[in-house]
Amino acid sequence: MSESNRPQLDVIVVGAGFAGLYLLHKFREMGLSARAFEAGDDVGGTWYWNRYPGARCDIESIDYSFSFDPELEQEWQWSEKYATQPEILRYAQHVADRFDLRRDISFATRVEQAVWDEAGSCWNVTTSQGETVSGRFFIMATGCLSQPKDIDIEGIENFTGAIYRTHSWPHEGVDFSGKTVGIIGTGSSGIQSIPLIAGQADHTTVFQRTANYSIPAGNGPIAPEKLAVKQRYQDYREEARWTSVGVPGKQAMDFALTVSEEERQQRYQELWDKGAIPHLGSEFADLLLDEKANDTLAEFVRGKIRSVIEDSEVADILTPTEFPICTKRACLDTHYYQTFNKPNVDIVDIKRNPIVSITATGIATKEQNFDFDAIVFATGFDAMTGALLAIDIRGREGQSLKDKWAHGPLNYLGLTVSGFPNFFMITGPGSPSVLSNMILSIEQHVEWIADCLEHMSKAGLDVIDATETAESGWVEYGTATSDMTLFPQAKSWYMGANVPGKPRVCLPYVGGVAAYRRVCNDVAAQDYLGFRFDGPDGSRCNDGLVRRQQPDVVALLEMLADLELPPFESLSPDEARAMSVAMNAGNPPGPQVGAVVDGSFPGADGALDYRLYRPDSPGPHPVTVYFHGGGWVLGDHTSDDAFCRDLCVNADSVIISANYRHAPEARFPAAVDDGFAAVQWVSDNIETLGGMRGALAVCGWSAGGNIAAVVCQLARDAGGPEIKGQVLITPVVDAGDDSPSMTDNAEGFVLTKALMDWFWDHYADPSKRADPKASPLLAPDLSGLPPALVITGEFDPLRDQGKAYAEALDAAGTGARHINYPGQIHTSFTAVGAIPTANGSRQDIAAALRQYFKALEPV
Numbered sequence: 116m117s118e119s120n121r122p123q124l125d126v127i128v129v130g131a132g133f134a135g136l137y138l139l140h141k142f143r144e145m146g147l148s149a150r151a152f153e154a155g156d157d158v159g160g161t162w163y164w165n166r167y168p169g170a171r172c173d174i175e176s177i178d179y180s181f182s183f184d185p186e187l188e189q190e191w192q193w194s195e196k197y198a199t200q201p202e203i204l205r206y207a208q209h210v211a212d213r214f215d216l217r218r219d220i221s222f223a224t225r226v227e228q229a230v231w232d233e234a235g236s237c238w239n240v241t242t243s244q245g246e247t248v249s250g251r252f253f254i255m256a257t258g259c260l261s262q263p264k265d266i267d268i269e270g271i272e273n274f275t276g277a278i279y280r281t282h283s284w285p286h287e288g289v290d291f292s293g294k295t296v297g298i299i300g301t302g303s304s305g306i307q308s309i310p311l312i313a314g315q316a317d318h319t320t321v322f323q324r325t326a327n328y329s330i331p332a333g334n335g336p337i338a339p340e341k342l343a344v345k346q347r348y349q350d351y352r353e354e355a356r357w358t359s360v361g362v363p364g365k366q367a368m369d370f371a372l373t374v375s376e377e378e379r380q381q382r383y384q385e386l387w388d389k390g391a392i393p394h395l396g397s398e399f400a401d402l403l404l405d406e407k408a409n410d411t412l413a414e415f416v417r418g419k420i421r422s423v424i425e426d427s428e429v430a431d432i433l434t435p436t437e438f439p440i441c442t443k444r445a446c447l448d449t450h451y452y453q454t455f456n457k458p459n460v461d462i463v464d465i466k467r468n469p470i471v472s473i474t475a476t477g478i479a480t481k482e483q484n485f486d487f488d489a490i491v492f493a494t495g496f497d498a499m500t501g502a503l504l505a506i507d508i509r510g511r512e513g514q515s516l517k518d519k520w521a522h523g524p525l526n527y528l529g530l531t532v533s534g535f536p537n538f539f540m541i542t543g544p545g546s547p548s549v550l551s552n553m554i555l556s557i558e559q560h561v562e563w564i565a566d567c568l569e570h571m572s573k574a575g576l577d578v579i580d581a582t583e584t585a586e587s588g589w590v591e592y593g594t595a596t597s598d599m600t601l602f603p604q605a606k607s608w609y610m611g612a613n614v615p616g617k618p619r620v621c622l623p624y625v626g627g628v629a630a631y632r633r634v635c636n637d638v639a640a641q642d643y644l645g646f647r648f649d650g651p652d653g654s655r656c657n658d659g660l661v662r663r664q665q666p667d668v669v670a671l672l673e674m675l676a677d678l679e680l681p682p683f684e685s686l687s688p689d690e691a692r693a694m695s696v697a698m699n700a701g702n703p704p705g706p707q708v709g710a711v712v713d714g715s716f717p718g719a720d721g722a723l724d725y726r727l728y729r730p731d732s733p734g735p736h737p738v739t740v741y742f743h744g745g746g747w748v749l750g751d752h753t754s755d756d757a758f759c760r761d762l763c764v765n766a767d768s769v770i771i772s773a774n775y776r777h778a779p780e781a782r783f784p785a786a787v788d789d790g791f792a793a794v795q796w797v798s799d800n801i802e803t804l805g806g807m808r809g810a811l812a813v814c815g816w817s818a819g820g821n822i823a824a825v826v827c828q829l830a831r832d833a834g835g836p837e838i839k840g841q842v843l844i845t846p847v848v849d850a851g852d853d854s855p856s857m858t859d860n861a862e863g864f865v866l867t868k869a870l871m872d873w874f875w876d877h878y879a880d881p882s883k884r885a886d887p888k889a890s891p892l893l894a895p896d897l898s899g900l901p902p903a904l905v906i907t908g909e910f911d912p913l914r915d916q917g918k919a920y921a922e923a924l925d926a927a928g929t930g931a932r933h934i935n936y937p938g939q940i941h942t943s944f945t946a947v948g949a950i951p952t953a954n955g956s957r958q959d960i961a962a963a964l965r966q967y968f969k970a971l972e973p974v
């Protein structure tokens with residue numbers, strides 16, 4: 116490139132909030148030329164604009180601050196647990212001055228358009244000052260909550276009093292003394308400002324559309340133990356980077372519904388007393404996954420709200436019921452609910468009594484006209500995409516970002532957009548962003564981009580662009596992640612639901628900052644997987660998907676990796692059993708069933724235990740005999756308890772989980788002989804057990820799937836009992852399997868090839884493994900067997916043998932179906948509550964059983 120057509124700058128940054136400031140500092144350190152454009156008159160972004168009374172951070176200041184410079188970290192002293200807006204603005208100004216950043220910022224300048232110049236490999240950026248600047252890279256530090264939502268209430272232009280918006284509060288402040296004030300909006304901004312405005316005004320009326328969950332901040336001096344963190348600040352920050360929200364704290368592994376009511380209440384009270392929101396939704400692992408679990412916390416908070424408000428009608432209005440707690444950002448307040456006990460403060464429930472319009476003198480609702488001197492709008496933002504789309508951004512072939520995002524913000528990693536080369540977003544849609552401590556997330560993005568630019572510079576590359584494959588894979592992964600949570604249930608700005616006409620997609624990535632950081636690191640480590648680079652020496656691209664398993668499977672695998680457990684196959688059977696029991700101990704409990712009965716039955720060589728699960732519906736019911744997994748070595752009739760409950764409820768069938776003798780104490784064919792004995796005994800006693808005569812099916816997982824399959828063959832050969840159907844979940848059906856799934860998934864997905872070998876070694880001599888009672892796929896005749904459903908997962912070593920068995924059964928006229936679930940592993944299907952993305956498979960299993968029993972239901 117000649118000097119004359121070289122872009123003027125290496126990097127153009129839009130915005131001078133915390134993101135813009137750190138970007139400028141970073142690029143200057145790297146020796147790059149960078150300039151930022153900022154619409155406001157000074158630095159600070161959010162904290163420059165939002166000057167309403169009561170504005171504070173809701174992440175403790177010790178956490179909500181930069182970590183990139185240890186000296187800065189030590190020299191700045193926060194005065195309170197949650198600093199006020201003026202103090203945070205002073206901090207941003209201090210950062211700008213300390214690192215001499217203002218000289219590279221053009222204030223009072225709005226970026227209006229940016230066009231990618233393919234020939235020059237640069238962006239041409241036009242500002243409100245009429246200037247056009249070219250830069251190799253174009254980075255959006257425009258903020259997720261910087262574009263206020265348009266006021267969507269009629270008549271605002273008629274109002275003759277004063278109008279204030281929390282987002283752009285007058286710098287000189289507002290004195291509400293002696294005034295009658297109306298406030299619309301009860302999100303974080305409303306909840307922070309209402310107590311202060313009401314404390315000053317003569318009379319205040321709050322117009323609430325949706326009641327919110329708010330927790331008392333307990334603000335004050337920083338607690339000594341929190342302040343002590345500064346003595347080990349760098350370690351503390353590193354800890355924060357590997358949490359889900361970017362603030363150190365307990366990462367719950369247990370479930371709200373498994374602990375006692377007493378423990379739940381005690382833990383919620385402790386959370387409440389802390390006055391902090393980052394860990395509210397993660398006190399238990401199921402709070403954001405399971406409505407019933409979520410409701411235990413929601414009800415606790417509702418109880419607290421009701422206990423504060425004196426008037427029960429007002430309490431009813433202010434008590435949130437419309438969405439699961441933490442699916443909208445929870446609020447932190449100081450005397451918010453108490454404010455409504457004041458005689459000069461009213462609340463109007465505008466769901467019941469809607470606002471019709473703003474009038475010349477106030478607000479007209481369906482039932483009443485209110486006169487005000489001033490109206491305050493705390494009505495929120497066009498979040499995450501608003502500020503980006505306010506700029507006319509045109510990528511390759513003139514495509515506008517607005518068109519590209521017509522159905523939602525397509526992105527790769529929340530950092531880039533395919534077709535928009537050398538364009539980066541800080542905390543963009545598709546990254547954890549607003550669900551995290553934002554300064555920590557800003558730092559992670561800035562540092563990732565800086566590393567990427569460094570990588571390009573070293574490799575002599577000029578242009579980076581995400582591939583469409585990587586982009587659509589990431590968007591799909593993000594959607595799968597949010598779909599398994601309760602987030603989509605709320606009409607929140609996270610979901611784009613606050614802005615009329617905005618596409619309804621979950622804007623942030625909800626998997627947490629640690630999981631996300633791993634993703635970003637993995638992308639970089641795999642030669643920037645999913646990015647295409649161009650340079651003078653040509654193009655290069657390592658295309659692909661960064662996460663191929665379902666998000667909950669990824670989380671499980673990461674958690675197991677963190678635990679650094681020894682491989683099962685390195686242990687003795689008893690040690691392996693103890694570890695398996697310990698791993699099962701904290702599992703979610705599964706749904707309630709009508710009754711659970713323990714008993715024993717005559718196995719092939721003595722009594723064995725069973726556990727019976729009876730549906731809540733009136734009987735008699737069909738009966739399914741279930742065989743647990745565990746490679747014939749581990750587990751017992753109670754180890755798949757949650758799955759049996761789930762199956763019982765969904766299939767409306769009695770489930771009898773029958774134990775069998777385990778290897779190596781009882782080797783082949785003990786387990787299958789016991790399985791057959793169980794089915795014979797259940798068949799003989801079906802009515803006594805509450806079952807319908809003749810309505811008998813079998814189901815089994817893994818080694819239990821092997822037993823279920825073999826039992827069907829034994830029953831056919833013995834002339835009974837009659838089995839109406841078999842559901843085989845990732846069954847072991849061929850000891851000699853060396854198919855691609857066995858080699859491709861040999862390691863890393865819980866059931867490994869080494870572990871499978873260990874199971875076989877304990878269970879059966881090599882000479883006996885080809886016996887159809889060990890390897891039912893090898894049976895010479897598969898005709899005359901009950902219809903089958905075979906379930907497998909994409910990343911299961913046993914996937915191909917399951918598929919082969921289904922195909923062989925079908926070829927023999929048995930009527931078999933095979934469903935392979937993308938992104939799932941061997942242990943997904945029975946992990947009720949822990950792997951929600953496998954819920955569909957569990958519905959399919961239940962539907963198959965219902966189908967087998969359909970013709971048999973009593974009329």
Ligand code: FAD
Nearest residue numbers: 130132133134154160161172173174225226257258261553
């Ligand atoms: P911003 O601070 O929003 O800065 C973006 C800047 O870009 C703005 O100054 C804007 O004027 C400028 N800009 C936008 N478009 C253009 C354009 N086209 N041309 C020129 N300039 C442009 N997060 C937390 O983690 N903890 C909290 O406690 C917290 N409290 C918050 C309180 C409030 C009231 C709000 C609104 C948000 C809060 N947030 C909080 C989120 C907060 O936005 C981030 O923490 C952080 O300040 C964002 O920094 P930023 O630099 O990315 O964006």
Ligand code: NAP
Nearest residue numbers: 171172173267300301302303304305324325444493494495
């Ligand atoms: P918000 O959470 O979106 O709240 C907007 C409020 O206005 C809601 O109560 C909404 O009702 C109401 N509203 C919107 N349009 C309305 C209309 N046409 N008629 C009546 N009511 C209307 O916005 P925010 O309070 O500004 O907060 C946005 C985000 O900024 C927060 O979630 C948080 O992330 C951040 N923030 C943080 C703090 C902090 O504590 N540090 C403070 C402020 C903001 P519905 O709920 O029914 O839509």
